[in-house]
Amino acid sequence: MSLAHVLSVAILDFFIAFGVVFGGAMLAGIGSVFLFMPPATMMLNTASQLKIWALVAAVGGSIDPMRIIESNITQGHLSPVAVQIFYMVCAFLGAHLGTELIRWLCRGAI
Template sequence: MDSYVSRAALDFFIAFGVVFGGSMLAGIGSVFFLLPPAAVMLQTASQLKIWALVAAVGGSIDPLRVIESNIIEGHLYPVAVQVALMLCAFLGAHIGTELIRWLCRGAA
């Protein structure tokens, strides 16, 4: 149980870091090209959201294969674990996106 909780926390923070860090660096980069940083950060955050989820769950199709093979065999616990890990990663990406929206609220 402990390894699942730590894996879920890591997935959350990986997805959060991809969205938040990528958006912040895009904002810094936009200054060099005289683009509005808030608009670039908001656009980048929304575009990175799905990629943050993919990066957090392993970057491949393996989690979906785990779900498929265990559903076929009738083992629901591993399916629930994979879905929970994906939800934690999605939550991290979503919170990262919302934090960027909150930071850019007055500027965009």
């Protein structure tokens, strides 16, 4: 696995997680307008609830990365483990940045 491939997957994971949180929160805000609920509150709640699911969606499922980590640790191959953890960290950073952006957008509305 080349460095370019690892970086391209990591960047995609970052933006997928960011898009899940940011897009989901924005759509929840639009939906809350139709339901006569406060959009900023709904957006903040949705962003924080979607954060873990954005991470799961970005890395491709909740079990597969854990299986890769487990099987490679038991065989003594640490390089694939480090790559999977790097992917998870990039996805977490994307989800966290999406949450913080929603928090920044809603800071004066509550």
